[in-house]
Amino acid sequence: MTTAASGALIGNGEAVALTAVPVFQFPDFRGRVIGGVAEGGHLKALFGWESGGPRTLTAVIGHGATGRIEVFSSPLPSEFEAITPDCPQAHMFEREIAEQFGTVPRGHPWLRPVRDPLGHGDFFSVSGEEVHEVAVGPVHAGVIEPGHFRFQCHGEQVLHLEIVLGYQHRGIEAGLRGGPHRSTLFQMETAAGDTCVGHATAYSRAVEGLAGVEVSATAHAVRAVALELERIANHVGDLGALAGDVGFLPTAAYCGRVRGDALNLTTLACGNRIGRGWVRPGGVAFGVEGPIGTGIVNGLRKLRDDLRSGGGLLWRDSTVLARFEGTGPVARSDGESLGLVGVAARASGVERDVRAEFPYEPYRTLALGTAVRESGDVHARAFVRWLEVEQSVAYAQELIAGLPSGPLRSSPGPLRADSLTVSLVEAWRGEVCHVAITGPDGRLAAYKLVDPSFHNWSGLALALRGQAISDFPLCNKSFNLSYCGHDL
């Protein structure tokens, strides 16, 4: 294998001068991406950018075992040997680079645009006797975001699912150049609107890293309370939706309501059900002191009791278990090679969790266990959520009980020029990765957002292989991925 030197090693949210990021020639760059992942690293981001000068290709590899994040670059060639055949984690990133820069990764197995559904070209097709195609979307039957799904089926059995997204593309990354702007924080909050706290925290930590500002212990704790409330609300909602999809109405009804209870606790603290305006660069806009904190602690206790009563039915009902178990399995080896993150990874036995691998405050001092299952099926993805809700409830309560007093917010000030930072946050779906790069004027020269869904949509496609097409809604809910988080 390669003998190329490694990249710059930084901590989560730490800034580094661009001059300290090694620039390799492409063959060495390619070798280092493959080598870094082979050593057990995870490709967090791989992206092209340009800011007045020549086009640059930058890779970000997380080494969970050491908690270090490796960053290195290369000039972006107009044509290059694709990394994907030797490192499948790169497959979506290389498609994205080809789409954005017109470059050609030679030997990429499926070089289709990532965010141009109308210019997608031919779909992958399977031919043979009784093989047929089913096309769904972009407008779906439920109240959800748009995307197009193309199934190649033999009878009921799905041979292949191609997922075509991009309908939701709002151009957030391109709009960030020259920022931060007045609207930047609010675009981050709505990058994937159900992950408002996750993206706002990742963005705020990136700004704080580049500005070199210290955030108070109070603000760190409040942000974690906000993040865990977001996780609780979404996980509970997903458990209800999964119950609904197998026709188990008691849990569907109770979880729909209990999810609302978590959102109402978020409203109690910040005035908005999904946490808009709560997290700010430099800290938080609202605290959880006094009666607000007591209200959240008590509310969480009641929520947990209600969930155990109404949600716990899932794990005892044979009709539910018959639909959950063995449906939509993703093998651990596939989860690793695709670079799945979050709940989907942990349900396949891949212990990937920013809170444990790349912890920042308060996760560094107050650790949180990682919930893992091995079976990789719908049941595992549901049960990981169940375990995580219990953990998050206890964690948020503990944070509020030990809430340090201090300022909620400090002023970040100007960003360091010609620098780069990587900010990782474990949001409810999985890791959110923000890479911020500043130019000589201290403004953003490039900003890369990687929502967990960008990694995980391929996992859903894989989960459907060999499954009945009628199980698609159930498999889809078990991942519950973001369309706009992918399309940004």
Add this chain to the structure above:
Amino acid sequence: MIKIVRARLHQGHQTTTYPSQVPRLPERFRGKLELSPEKCPDGCAECVDACPTGAISGAGRADLKLDLGRCIFCTECVEACPVKAIAYTSEFRMSARTREALVVRDREAVLAEALDRKIRGLFGRSLKLRQVSAGGCNGCEVEVNALSNVVFDLGRFGIQFVASPRHADGLLITGPVTRNMKLALEKTYAAVPAPKLVIAAGACAIAGGPFIGMSSVHDGARSTVPVDLFIPGCPPHPLTLLDGLLRLLGRVEGRTGLSSHQDRGDPNQA
């Protein structure tokens, strides 16, 4: 089975009192904004400069206005104002039939009027909607979904989200209408049989939200289809959505709640 029954007893009755009673929302809830232009120091434009979506204009006493359609309820103006001339209230009711009615100048209420009698006769007791997310971030979508849970229980008013535009009486649109969703939105609108209604829910669908002016979006539903009801928020609270829908159908009127059309109305409302 006995466990399911026990869980049912544990969960109890959860449906909101609205519209027969107006529920109290938490103190920090960021609902409709109120302006006190009389407090504005001459020439001050702190709020205008702070607003990320250009929702405020005319600051400095003369003609202070806030457009609830552009507003993303983010607190920037409230924090920037040196004299507390802009304040949040816990008022969740703020939908309107016209774009102009969303522009507030003081402490007046913003409450949508009902459809005319003939259309109400068609949809007043049974309204089926198809939802289209056209660049929505899943913030509005999850709150629209919440309308169907046991707390808000939209079905008790005869309002329902259906799977096909062919089964629908109208569209509820979220998102700023991205370039890539415009065609799908046009086709979905065309597929709804006339007469049809369009509801724009959330700041993005009304005016583009935090993405206003960006080249890959069309700044809201009006770019593509005519809109009959605007429901502000980022995202709108489910009660804001519910209130807007009920007012459109003439099921709720005035500030205190129930409609004078009760005689035509729903027995469940009593």
